[in-house]
Amino acid sequence: MTFDELDMAQLYANAAGYGDYGAFINRASGEIIYYYEDEEFNDLPDDLDDGEKYLAVPNDYELDLVKSMVFRFVRAFIPDEEDQVYHIFRKQGAYGRFKNFLIIPMVFRIVVIILVPHRLWRQDL
Numbered sequence: 605m606t607f608d609e610l611d612m613a614q615l616y617a618n619a620a621g622y623g624d625y626g627a628f629i630n631r632a633s634g635e636i637i638y639y640y641e642d643e644e645f646n647d648l649p650d651d652l653d654d655g656e657k658y659l660a661v662p663n664d665y666e667l668d669l670v671k672s673m674v675f676r677f678v679r680a681f682i683p684d685e686e687d688q689v690y691h692i693f694r695k696q697g698a699y700g701r702f703k704n705f706l707i708i709p710m711v712f713r714i715v716v717i718i719l720v721p722h723r724l725w726r727q728d729l
Contacts, residue, residue, distance in 0.1 A: 605629070605634040605635075605636065609636055610629075610636075610661070612636075613627035613629070613636045613638070613661045614627070614661055614662070614663070616638055616661075617661045617662065617663040618663045618664050625638075625639070625640055625641075626638070626639050626660065626661070627639070627660075627661040628652055628658040628659065628660055628661065629658065629659045629661060630657065630658055631656070631657055631658065631659055632657070636661075637649070637652065637658070639652075670699070671693065671698075674689065674693075674702060675689070685705075688705070689702065689705070692705060
């Protein structure tokens with residue numbers, strides 16, 4: 605198995621929500637087995653859940669890469685908001701709240717950039 609094959613398996617495991625897509629590595633042969641829960645034509649081994657024979661390829665959430673990436677981003681670009689982001693990640697649903705945390709101020713800035721000059725220009729008429 606090459607690094608590129610393993611990387612592809614991990615990308616595949618990230619393709620959808622937890623449990624929809626996945627990949628397993630046969631520990632004996634190194635073969636990567638891909639599955640998609642809704643496909644009826646999956647020809648999967650019956651003992652795929654045997655951890656001694658097959659290793660499940662984790663997705664980013666299982667590796668906790670996304671959360672660590674969020675905090676690296678916060679420390680680099682908005683360090684004054686780190687406490688707020690920690691508060692956001694204390695409960696379930698944190699990624700949606702974090703997205704809103706980033707988007708709402710950005711939308712407000714865009715509105716100000718577009719509308720304020722437009723209103724000033726109209727007042728000059």
